[in-house]
Amino acid sequence: MRTEVDLRGVPCPLNWAKTKVRLEASTRGTELAVLVDDARSVRDLPRAAEAEGYLVIEVVKLADAWRIVDEK
16 A cells, blocks of 8 residues: 655655654555655655665655655
C-alpha cells in the first residue's frame, strides 16, 4: 500500500518530523511518498529515514518538487 503526503512549503527538518510520525503510525510494508520543495530535504530526509531503519525506495525530481518514497 502506498500513501502520499504533500509537504511542499514545510521546511526541513519539520517535514522529516511529520514524515516520521506517519511512518511510525503505518504498518510494516507500507510505502509513504512525500512531496517536498525544500532542497535540503532531498539530502536530509533520506538520510534521516535510513538512520531510523526505514527503506528509501526512490527520490525523484518533479517539475516543482521532489518525491521521496520510504517504506516502513
